[in-house]
Amino acid sequence: MRLELKGLTKKFGSFTADDDIDLVVEPGQIHAVLGENGAGKSTLMNMLYGILTPTSGEILIDGEPVSFSGPGDAIAAGIGMVHQHFKLVGPFSVADNVQLGREHTQRLGVLSAKAARKAVLDVSEEYGLKLDPDAICEDLPVGVQQRVEIVKALSGPKTELLILDEPTAVLTPAEITELLQIMRNLADAGTSILFISHKLKEVQAVADTVTVIRRGKVVAELEPTASEAEMASAMVGRAVTLQVDKTPAEPGEARLEVTGLTVVSDAGVKVLNGLDLTVHSGEIVGLAGVEGNGQTELARSILGLVKPDSGRIAIDGEDVHGASPAARIAAGLGYIPEDRGRDGVVAEFSVAENIVLNQYRDAPFAKRGAVNAGAVRKRAADSIAEFDIRTQSPEEPVSALSGGNAQKVIIAREFSRPRRFLVAAQPTRGVDVGASQFIHSRLVAERDTGTAVLLISSELDEIYALADRIAVIYNGQIVGEVAPDTPREVIGRLMVGGGIHDGAAAASPEEPGAPEPPAAEEAPEPPAADETSNDEDANGGDR
């Protein structure tokens, strides 16, 4: 199938999400669309898949203009889509999920399990995508769930074009390698692929051609041989240096001491397994690791939202066991949560209210049980100026702000009160480059005032740029503490459970990326990829 977009434009009110996009996907080609968060990639794909109607412009398939009023039309036209967030019915089997919406039926509408299984096996065989049709989806590792999505997309009546929307965001490095291979195979078999990503290395590895969009416009058409720097600067519009100016750290006394921390999840899995970690004043410790290896639980345990099953957390030498989050915050714990929308801000609250969200009961913001609106407003005005928060007014709800500015609200909140220890989890996730640089320099400045900083990030580049010491977490344990000049290959190996000196370690049979697999269940598809070849992708867990 040859897909062509001509002048495709989508406006939301006065906001133009996509502006005059031209793009051609040749048959059997992997066409990468590269762009930062908010560049207009998802809007583009949603128009292609019939979820959104273009404001102007047209979509041509094999030269014929088409118009989709819903995904059904797109599927009928031969377009399949794998969403970033899977659309699977967890308790259903693989076969049932694949046939969802186009069920195989016998007479009188009775479901035919046999036909459904056969359909799955046919597709798996044709494209070499191994799947057990009877497995229950929610029990499968994330990578396999994604394979189900791909098979589902390919099972359309005549799917010839596959849209993959940031497919690697949730995968482990090994799974990413495998996915890229699958994509290659599909393309060789004649399927066109539109691959949405903001990961340069993956694009380089698999794409035949690259279209870069920024602020809704096509800004560059590149060959995959283009350098990372070239792609990155096209994406962000200027040359990016992830280098942060900083002086060598001068670590002081231990501010955070974690010893033997163990947390068992509700499902009975040890998500933290005797973890030890120390952070000193005046240093940034970067916690590297593929997401889902216990980072979330570690951060939440330090804040006090998760009760450890055993082990000790001491802040400033004092065991905080039993102290409430409020008490720890009051004692000088700063906390930037990894999931900003969920844990960081109350979206419906104003900028001002969010800035005092964890101090609203302290003087001067509270007076005899009432909120002192004047003091709150003043703090908000100060913070907006200091942290360059782009907002109409302090009264504007945070939901109206961009991701970067919402993150600055959190930074402002945490940096505007006395603090001795800071947990910064994914501090620049989904934040534009300018804001990222700002946040990075604030973190370094924070360190220089003597605060102990624990930086949790799935972006290895961020860790390299900021950390004075790197700790690698794997399966709920710190598997290595290394200097910041340690080569990527070494850290990459540690992140997937290999040893520091273990040159060609195969990936562990366990699936670190899978969220809490049932204890008794062995992951069915141990990825057998050669780790050394994809160390570069070890930072693939971000989104």
Place this chain on the structure above:
Amino acid sequence: MSTTDTQAPAADQPEAAEEKPNFMRLFGRYLTEANSVMVTIYSLLLAFLIGAILLIVSDEYVRSTYTYFFARPQDALTASWYLVRDSYIALFEGAILNLNMLDRFAAGNAEFGDLLRPLSETLTYATPLIFTGLAVGLAFRAGLFNIGAQGQMIFGMLGALIIGFGLSLPAVIHLPLAIIAGAIAGAAFGAVPGLLKATTGAHEVISSIMLNNIAALFLVWAIGTDFLHSETKTDLITKPVDETAVMPKLLSGLSESLRVNWALPLGILAAVFTWWLLSRSTFGFRIRAVGFNEHASATAGMRIGSTYTTTMAVAGGLAGLAGAALSLGVGSAGLTTNTALEYGFDGITVALLGRANPGGIVAAALLFGALKAGALSAQPDVPVDISTLLQAIIVLFIAAPALVKAILHLRTPRGGLVTLEAKGW
């Protein structure tokens, strides 16, 4: 409850930035827009329109005129017109001002107090609704759906009653003490679903529904006990409260038949308190934060469980005050299983109509009180169920603004349609 902004389709966005807006144009634009004020107004109008249709079809005589509509249409049309007009006038007379009584007053055959009777009845029926509406609305703001106002009110009734007849005290102490007892009893019962949610995760809707049943049956049992049961009557009715604990009537100087009592100003006070609590206090800050996003609130160090429990206790206290208002007011001669009516459940609709806003809740309670008083007085010319029916239709439209928008072809306002959403579900 939260207000959710549905993304407005781009096509409906007004692109009128270039036009020079004058006041009339802006006003006209406002009137034809599905903003929350206009949706409320149109919901009321539509409800009365549908009510009119139902009045016509449920009246046997008027219906009979439609059987020969094509032979003599004027019969059906005039009969319908008179029926609807007279019915709504009757509702108005029962709720606000009795025109008949006005004539008699003008002729010197009635006292001024008689003129105020419909208003007094409206306020009397509105008073418990103010409290229960606040009880539901406050919980809404914390993201809790307090279905349990009925049960909390019943316990408030009993608490106030026990102090009301059980102690012998001078009125200055007795009445406030009985009111406080009602609030405490309601608060204690209201805290239960909050506590269950905080400690076990039990959904407050389920637990408060069940607690309503428990309260209703407990009431039946309690009335029958020797401690509470009337000493003079064999009916299922309690002892009356002492004179010293009875809510004094507000306008007894004008006429003894004016039942509105001091529970009304107490209700207004409760609304002001709730407003302050929600929008000015640190506790209200916490309630709203937790209601919008409990995860971010927990991360900011707020204790979610205790917020739920405390909010439900305060809500229960407000519902308990509704019970106290009944026990010590219109029900002071003794409580039966019917005294509580369904004020607690009606509080849900009042809170919805008032958009969980104390001011709106008072207005909604007054409207519902007027409907109830009007319908009661308009019997038998108007079916007494008309008030419940109108209430139901109003809330239906309020809950589905898209319906109002579609029926009247209103434009989508800038921020999108405001749909009420009880987060508790």
Place this chain on the structure above:
Amino acid sequence: MAVKPFKMALAGFSAVGLAALAACGEAPSENGSGDNADASFLACMVTDSGGVDDKSFNESSWAGMEAAAEENSDIKVELKESSSETDYDPNLQATVDDGCNFIVGVGGLMTENVNAVATENPDIAFATVDGFSEVENVYSIQFDTAQSAFLAGYVAASQTKTGTVATWGGIQIPPVTIFMDGFAEGIKKHNEDKGTDVQLLGWDVEAQTGTFVNTFEDAAAGKSTSDTFITQGADILFPVAGPAGIGALTAASENEDVTAIWVDTDGYESTEYGAELITSAEKGLETALKDSVLAAYDAANGGEAITGSYVGTLANGGVSLAPFHDFDAAVSDETKAELDALTQQIIDGTLVVESAASPKAQ
């Protein structure tokens, strides 16, 4: 309560459909409507919290009011329903404001409210049903239903095969418990006279405690209560619960050997379960109300004022045992004779049926 608007709406919508079908009909000749619009005498009734369609005393009372209007075209009747006792005052006041000449409050709990309004309005005639008032312009209408229930209990004791019968009530209020007292006394009498040992489930006269479903509306609750009694061996059910009592009749219809006795009205006529009903303990509300409205009309037109009280008894026919209908053959002539004798003794006063809920101040 909550279902009523729905019913109204449903009736309305179906009526629209019918009207639409019939809209081509011919126009009638002009004449006034037939509901005594120009009547000089307005008789008004305020229901208690049960509402007018309670299939019990509100409904029967209203039927009596309407019967009076039917008989005398110079009488117009008006109805105001209450949903709780807090509605009594405004409803009574509204009837005064409407200019009613005769105002009936139904239910003993309304008596005090009636008294208050009556004292304020000494020129208007009032009546209280199932309550006793000493106010001069309030006429008390009461029924000694213990007498008819006594006969019903006697019949039940004579008819039971299992030796166990059961009664249960709606809510524990005097108009209910008086039936249960009488029923229990009738069984006791049969046991004493005939040497039987019939057991009664669901009511203890001494303790004045028993089984109540706490509703007059929920027939499903009545059914499950009845089923429980049936499994305990009861073969005759005596539900005193208005519409909720229908549950006992469905239970009886599902169990071949189980029958029932109805209250207030002759259930053979008023329910669909005539085949299950041995008899009914009737309470002549309809007649009493009709008579009192007519008497009030006469009083207003120069006749003697109605005052004091009326107590319906077996003697004056205010209460009675309904015919056996389908069970006429099943009830032995011996039993019938005994019933006649007992009736005579009660009328004579040689046999007194006691109940804690008996009408006061006879």
